[in-house]
Amino acid sequence: MLVIYSPEFLNHKTGPYHPERPQRLEAIVKLLQDAAWANQLTWQLPTQVKDRDPLAWINLVHQPQYLQTLQGLAESLRDQERGHLDPDTVISGESYQVALLAVNAWLDGVSQTWNTDQPSFVLARPPGHHALPERGMGFCLLANAAIAAHYALSLPGISRVAILDWDVHHGNGTQACVESLPNIAYCSLHQSPHYPYTGASHEQGQYQNVLNIPLDAGSTGADYHQAMTDRVIPFLKAFNPDLLLVSAGYDAHRDDPLSEILLTPGDYAQLTQACLSLTRKTVFGLEGGYDLGGLATSVRATVATCLGQGIDEP
Numbered sequence: 001m002l003v004i005y006s007p008e009f010l011n012h013k014t015g016p017y018h019p020e021r022p023q024r025l026e027a028i029v030k031l032l033q034d035a036a037w038a039n040q041l042t043w044q045l046p047t048q049v050k051d052r053d054p055l056a057w058i059n060l061v062h063q064p065q066y067l068q069t070l071q072g073l074a075e076s077l078r079d080q081e082r083g084h085l086d087p088d089t090v091i092s093g094e095s096y097q098v099a100l101l102a103v104n105a106w107l108d109g110v111s112q113t114w115n116t117d118q119p120s121f122v123l124a125r126p127p128g129h130h131a132l133p134e135r136g137m138g139f140c141l142l143a144n145a146a147i148a149a150h151y152a153l154s155l156p157g158i159s160r161v162a163i164l165d166w167d168v169h170h171g172n173g174t175q176a177c178v179e180s181l182p183n184i185a186y187c188s189l190h191q192s193p194h195y196p197y198t199g200a201s202h203e204q205g206q207y208q209n210v211l212n213i214p215l216d217a218g219s220t221g222a223d224y225h226q227a228m229t230d231r232v233i234p235f236l237k238a239f240n241p242d243l244l245l246v247s248a249g250y251d252a253h254r255d256d257p258l259s260e261i262l263l264t265p266g267d268y269a270q271l272t273q274a275c276l277s278l279t280r281k282t283v284f285g286l287e288g289g290y291d292l293g294g295l296a297t298s299v300r301a302t303v304a305t306c307l308g309q310g311i312d313e314p
Contacts, residue, residue, distance in 0.1 A: 009098060
């Protein structure tokens, strides 16, 4: 299985007390490299921005004024300085270039999965599903999944792309970017009421291409399994995507400090298997997840499931 990762993703500095910190990736990398099946993983660096400028795809999603603001703020910062797009969303001097590289990683995942018919995992940051066309928010700078969906539609043979978002927070940015497009479907399972206080079930998109499933605090893997079986899989099957993108946030883990959902690594393995039962042409891309242990073991469960391996955690 392909894992797309670069140490450069650690250069997006958010400060020692920010939940979305570089240590998230370090914890995941260590656990994957220590796994018994580590020799079944292929690690690939993302395409460098100098070799493929992702702005052509980013410009399909984000407004030029926002990109200029983001780039200008990042480039104005020196050494250990940090700036804010909003109270929650911190950037440092290298954040703009790292965000561009993260987009390239998602595009690489799309290309590789489409060409090999095998799932891939994009281990990148900053995350993206809260980024709106006109501004970043919620730790997110660029709408990675929505941008990747646009890119996918440019590839021969792809006419429909679905995005499944299992991050505990509703992907308001992704929805805003795709809800008016008939060839992209968006489905989100998320705690509600919860940040960003969007994603009501009546939000269905211009072409009935959006499915929001708000879940109560305290929901468990059994609740997710029922939602997947009764609603998500039928919705995705009816849309019949050529490619599935997963905004794979792991902040619904029971130990996560930013949510009140009670998922385990075993539950994430079930979610992963449900995706693979729909299509092996699935790109998993990291979004949230802020308890380092819960995050790393849950990502490991996703990757192990893709490899057909069992998991140690319940």
